Amino acid sequence: MTLEEKAALCHAQSKFSSKGVPRLGIPDVWSADGSHGVSDEKLWDEWSGAQWTNDSCTAFPALTCLAATFNPDISRLYGKSIGEEALYRNKTMLLGPGVNIYRTPLNGRNFEYMGEDPFLASRMVVPYIQGVQSNGVAACVKHFALNNQEISRGEINVNISERALHEIYLPAFKAAVQEGNVWSIMGAYNKIWGVHCCHNDLLLNKILKNDWKFDGVVVSDWGGVHNTDQAVNGGLDIEMGTYTNGLTTQGHFPFSSYYLADPFLKGIKSGEYEISKLDDKAARILRMILRTTMSVNRPFGRFVSPEHSLAARQIAEEGVVLLKNDKQFLPITQGKYKKIAVIGENATRSLILGGGSTSLKAAYEISPLQGLKNKYGENHILYSMGYASGRPLYGAEEPSKLNIDSLQNAALAVARDADVVLFIGGLNKNYYQDCESGDRKSLSLPFGQDKLIQAIQRVNKNVAVILLSGNAVSMPWLDKVPAVVQGWYLGSEAGNALADIISGEVNPSGKLPISFPKKLEDVGAHAFDKLSYPGDGVSVYYKEDILVGYRWYDTKNIPVLFPFGYGLSYTTFQYGKPVISSKSITPSDSLVIKIPIKNTGKVVGKETVQLYINDEKSSLSRPVKELKGFKKVSLGPGEEKTVSFTLKKEDLSYYDDKENKWVAEPGKFNIMIGASATDIRGREDFILK
Structure with missing residues (x-):
């Protein structure tokens, strides 16, 4: 291979691809946003969808739901199923799963990760990787490391003890490498100890490649590279998305201007950089191509198949957590009530769209309302919206133009006339909810839901609250309602899975992979000053150290709303x-x-x-x-x-x-x-x- 061919392997040629070597028959590397489903095709150098007609995927539940199954066999099913969809679409690399630890319930991307405990995340990530890679598609574990907030994510410098780094934040990545044999890893946007993670010598060279013997490819997050010298020497292999902030394009730049493109090639030719650096990067990329698109053992994929719908439903059902069930209020068996009121925007709103890079173009989505109608019959279900979230905008939260009082009054009228009320709310992947590039602003339910639940309870005591979210929320109404269900984001089969749980056809068995605190000040990351979270825009200090999640609450003797590992059954x-x-x-x-x-x-x-x-x-x-x-x-x-x-x-x-x-x-x-x-x-x- 020529120097030019080797250097061309190391940087993007489009928004989601990098070059192979056409002269030698070595194919390009094609990646897709993943974790919960294979994203739609994008334009060559835009974030916009290419508007293909054959790229609508199966949406699988969010990874918080997968973690809540506490079932490695289900994790392997998840990985195998999503890997088959990526293979059918001829992807080299699936950009997931994510294993960043749940440090604060405000982190906008917590729903993409596997909870607060490093042991749980480690045990669940390994079979997911093995399932994906059994299809000859590289899993890409992200975001390495310490991407635990979205506020100032591109520049925040994380200050942390080595002990907390190794005990809490690295074990799932280590398991992914040493047990899962993952073929690619994505760097994080943030800095650690003053150096950006996408070209961090300590993280990528010393720990990942030397100590852990990782032989795969390190890919940058999109726009996560800042310097040619560090990109060359800091352990990065493929540079993607430079000159973007990860979500929007800030003008058009030739791919040849990337840090690992012409500047790297020029430095090799002038002797500024060792050719061994280029050869190592090229060898790693070629190894990944040989393991994936050039593998003679690569099977055939399948896309939006009945088997994948069944897998998505099974994962969702195993991850739903029953939080409260006074006097066996649930299940609601068929024929038990004549009038079932379903109230809440999340009963009908798509929870597959939004959230940033996890937003999916799904072939179908069964809403909770539709699932309940299918289960109990349309004539037994009364629906009212109750609250409205407004339209999601990038970088902003546009309020709804609907009248809040009118929505609430209509919902109360429906609730008053019903035998039982199923309130279906939570968060919704809008900006400042569960969404990339912005953290939540409080622990409370948004859009007046707390007030609405309390008002419903005053007109009808038979209320079950079903929360769809990727994060913990406060519950000021908890002692007033007989049943609470934590439902996560459940994907294409959301409605069917929830209806199966609520009706008792499936017994809930999920356990919380996160603690639900009573108030935000009880959380370790929030128990100190602003420097502990969200930082001052320059630096953040992990002052709670190794005491993350239940480790903090138990050691400090702080009572929680619902503890880690908790979940009821019928x-x-x-x-x-x-x-x-x-x-x-x-x-x-x-x-x-x-x-x-x-x-x-x-x-x-x-x-x-x-x-x-x-x-x-x-x-x-x-x-x-x-x-x-x-x-x-x-x-x-x-x-x-x-x-x-x-x-x-x-x-x-x-x-x-x-x-x-x-x-x-x-x-x-x-x-x-x-x-x-x-x-x-x-x-x-x-x-x-």
Whole structure:
């Protein structure tokens, strides 16, 4: 290959492609925004859709929903299904999944990620990657690393301890590389310790490529490259979207002017840059092409198939979380009520559109209202909008022109006349809701929903609140309503999945991958000053350190609205006493823990058994508990199964940032078996020699 051919591999040639080597029959690299579905085709150098007629995909649930399944088998199904759609569209690389940790419930992109716990995200990302790549399509895990807010995302400099970096924010990426063997990784927009992540020598060269032995391709986020020297030497392989802010084009520039284009080539020829840098980048890109579009083992894809619709529905059903259910208010079986009022804009609004790069052109979308009509019959459903969100605009939130009082009065009239009310609200992927490039402004429900729910409850006590969102919200009305369901963004099959749960045809089994705080000030990132979040526009300081999510609430003894790992069922489960294989182990031993679980109710159900550990005494302070195992088990009425876990030295270790290594200190460890982070059903302890 010529120098020119090798350099051409390293930068974009269109909005979503980079060059191959036509002379040698090496194809171009084509990527697509992914995670929840394969995005539509774009114009050559625009963000606008190309208006093809054959690029409408299956929309899968958001990754918060996938994380809520606590089911690695479902994650593999997800990856395999979306990978088949990407393969059918002849994509080299699917730009997902995202595994940035949920640090604050205000982060606009939390819905794209896998929750607040590094162990959960690690266990769920690996099968997703394996599923995608079984199709000969490269998964591209993002955003590496610390892209935990959208405010000032392009320039904010994250200041964090090495311990928090390694214990909380890197494990899912490490698992993606070392266990998932991911073929590509996308850099983040932000800086860490003063250097942008897309060409950060510490992150990309030392940690990713040297320590973890990553042999794939590092791709920049679109517009995430700022400097030729750093791009050449800082570990980046393919530069995409330069001169854009990630969402809009700021004028037109030739691709030859990219930092890794003519300036790189000129520097190679002048001797400013080592040719070994170019050869390493080219070799990595060629390796990815050989693993994907040039692989002789690449199967055939399929697109918007019945199997994919079934997968999307199954993922959605396993991820829905039942938060409250007083006196078995749910399920609402068919024929139980004559008049069911459905109130709320999210019952009809598309939740596949919006949100930034996850916005999809879906072949179809079953709305919650349609799903409920299909389930209960049109003549039993009364619908009223109740509130209105307005039109989504880039960088702004345009209020609705509809009269709020009129909408509310109409909804109350419908509620007053109904036997039961299903309020379907939440967030909606508008700007400042769950949306790229802008964080939420508060923990509250927007558009007057809190006031509306309280007003509905005064005219009809039989209210179930169904929240569709990717983030936690406050619930000032919680003690007044008998049932609450957390539904996430559920994709093409949203309505069918929700109707199956509400009717009882499917027993809910999702568990929260995030904690729901009572108020924003209770969150670790918000417990300090503005420098902790959102920063001063230049820098942000992670002052809560390793205490993220339940680690913070438990250690600081702060009560939450709903804890991590929490989720109810239409049946009940009895936990037996945990039994451990030994009371004392050496660092080379494994410890086996077994717990009998019995379904003591009357319907089939699935329970996620969680294992947390506590280090009773350590040189560095540690959280009260850390998740180190989970198993989802399906049980028929009266059925009992034994769930087993295996703990190794790595599960007992913390990162010592003075020694720059993982340490498992000798001493006493406590095992806690729970149905959530705060619902501990059994305990045991052992000594690590």
